[in-house]
Amino acid sequence: MRNRQATAQSNLELKKTGVGVGLRSEHYQNVLEKTPALDFLEVHSENFFADAGIAVDILQEVSASTPISLHGTSAGLGSVEAVPDDYLRKLKRLVDRVDPILVSDHQCFTWARIGGRLFHGGDLLPIPFTEDSLRHAVNNIDRMQQCLGRQIAIENVCAYIEFDQSDFDEASFLGEIVARTQCGLILDINNLMVNARNGHVSNLENFVDRYVESLDHSAITEIHLAGSTPVGEEELLIDDHARPVSKAGWQAYERVLNAIGSKPTLIEWDNNLPSWCELLGEAAKARKAQRRALGRERSHESL
């Protein structure tokens, strides 16, 4: 899918100051009882791949009043193997069911063949930033966009291993993918920060700023914010989405907004879930940061 303009999108369009949260089963009741004052809700696509059942019915009902962002965790777009037809068929059916505002997945691999049989790794597995990886990622993203008849977005992931060999840094790699597929980007600020911390980057602010500066800002369709459980200095920090966004996370977010302007923003919280009210409180913080950034944008324009 080489032409972003030509892709069929949802009838809905998310405003650039839109704020949403991840909807998990523990909060279904809250959302059904009262339509939340949010611009969108994000769900993990594969949790709704069933033919039918309570999850599918609830999502369809919720999607009638609140736009849905479908975020996949299992496509493995960086796999050498092509994303299987069965996966694409289920994703297409879900897209047709809920007419999402965004379809996205991660820049990682998960499918591989062992002894001739295709297996799924069950996690967001890191890929080296090489020409070979790029070729396979482009093929898979193109294939998914063709199948869905719309643009998708890909997200930068946490990587807990380092590769000896690379032809690109991560931001350039993503830039190449965008240029070749016309897909969108999800900028996950927490993933950037986790990678920087695990990579013993001394100046976090500088690291985030330089990374963001090298991205195509017009391709960024969504920003993701999340929190991680702190660990000892010698331990790996794991992106567990089990805490509120840290102070450093909010600061990084504001700097990113200043650099690229307002973008739809998602609060991710997947483990050790808070109450629905607390989650909405995190969304309110993002909204305030968006307003501050928008205020700055306008005052710059008026100068």
Add this chain to the structure above:
Amino acid sequence: MNLSDYQAHFLEFLFGGTSKPVQPNSEVYRFAVEAKAVRALRQGYPTVRALVGPADFEALALDYFGMIRKQSGDWGDFGWGFPSWLLSHRISDRVPYLSDVARLDNYIGRVERSQYEEVNVDSFAVIGEDLASCSLILNKGLRFFRSMYPVVSIWEAHKSETPKDTLSFAQAKRMIAKGRGQNALIYRAGWKGMAEVIPEKDLVLLESVRNQRSIAEVFGDDVLSDTSFTHWLQGMIAKGVIVGAKAIH
């Protein structure tokens, strides 16, 4: 190592096929995936877990994950083969009914995720005088099976926090001692999967309906005058087991 080999080797490591990590810190991924595999099976097989306890269940889940591995992008699909895999596992020597209980858990999960047909009341109008030319329609979403063990009572008892205090537990214990089993019918009530015992006669009837045999063949030519048939059919329609009738040639 080329990219394809790296990816295959990484998965092999995740599944425990090799203990040699691809890179330092690869075990972070293995721990995460193993935890997801245990969680997926725990959600899909609550009765099995209640029967064997959390520690043995986790060991079983990890054995299964390492041996069968993951083949679908949807964790909800993971573990469909668990009941038959259990048959060949040594735990079945100790808990011989475990595989059948797993099968019941599995069918409950499938029924809850499958397209469940609505009853088409109007379709019953095709049942006329010639019962050889029409058949009943079985809901494609439901399941039934025979077990040599009292699987429904075991399942029912282990829905309780204290299974041993339930009548179902006492019944299951008695039936196991006498070597008696149950036929299980698994259907959906609203969104929830349900299981109940059905007599052998009903199970044979449902098998015949599933094989699209005519009403005359399954129930007899003068069945419409039999009130017990009418009651049976009403009960099956109420549960959404029979969802309609159709003309056959």
